[in-house]
Amino acid sequence: MKVTFIGAGPGAADLITLRGARALAEANIVLYAGSLVSRDMLVHCQPDAEIHDTASMNLEEQVAQYERASSLGWNVARLHSGDPAIYGAISEQMRALETLGIPYEVVPGVSSFTAAAAVLKTSLTRPEVSQTIIITRAEGRASAVPEGESLASLAAHGATMAIFLSGAGLTKAIDELLCELPATTPAAVVCKASWPQEKHHTATLGTLLDGLTADEWRLSTMLLVGQALASEPGAVSRLYSPEYSHRFRKAARDPQ
Ligand SMILES: C[S@@+](CC[C@H](N)C(=O)[O-])C[C@H]1O[C@@H](n2cnc3c(N)ncnc32)[C@H](O)[C@@H]1O
Incomplete structure (x- = not known):
């Protein structure tokens, strides 16, 4: 059993990572931030997964679900919008899981x-x-x-x-x-x-x-x-310039 914090991406169901979708498919219980995460994302879940919208839940109520899942041996997917590391309020959940000895991991997402x-x-x-x-x-x-x-x-x-x-x-x-x-x-x-x-x-x-x-x-x-x-053209990176050499590519011609 483990809790997986998953970056759901910005909204579209196909902007989650393959790893995130796999973790969703393996979860018995899914907690998702319904105010920001589209319900379309739940297409990746098992049909009989238990789904909770955290929009109306406080931290204690969410942690109670983690404890319950742990006692049942259930995998939990916790979906956060974008990438969980940015304004995701995950630290407090992680500290609670550590106190309870519940294992967890993080799958990044498209911010x-x-x-x-x-x-x-x-x-x-x-x-x-x-x-x-x-x-x-x-x-x-x-x-x-x-x-x-x-x-x-x-x-x-x-x-x-x-x-x-x-x-x-x-x-x-x-x-x-x-x-x-x-x-x-x-x-x-x-x-x-x-x-x-x-x-x-x-x-x-x-x-x-x-x-x-x-x-x-x-x-x-x-x-x-x-x-x-700004839309007007300006300086561009030299990375792909034919005159620029680097470790993986020799310049096609000398710099003028
Ligand atoms: C609580 S923060 C979560 C940010 C998220 N962790 C991320 O990496 O995108 C919510 C804010 O993220 C931005 N946001 C989230 N989803 C968005 C989207 N699909 N389009 C534009 N902004 C979005 C908005 O500024 C919104 O107020």
């Missing part, structure tokens, strides 16, 4: 910030523009953001920013970013990447909210900001 980049058909890193991605979040009631990690102070780096949990506070987040970044900085919001309801909007920081009804972007929205999102 929503890369799924959002895929929707936009963009790269989050560009040579000479930004080689750094800051993963952060808008402040929320459940988890405080430490001092020194304000959006404005992170924006000062000029890196690409993937701002999670921003849907409910888009105006505030953009106001903070504008304290450090020019209004012309490329910006985009992607809602429900890979779900049938997926939508996105691309503009600049100064114009992003023009014509948007903020309420329609409250849930499962990713805010991406940074010059790397």
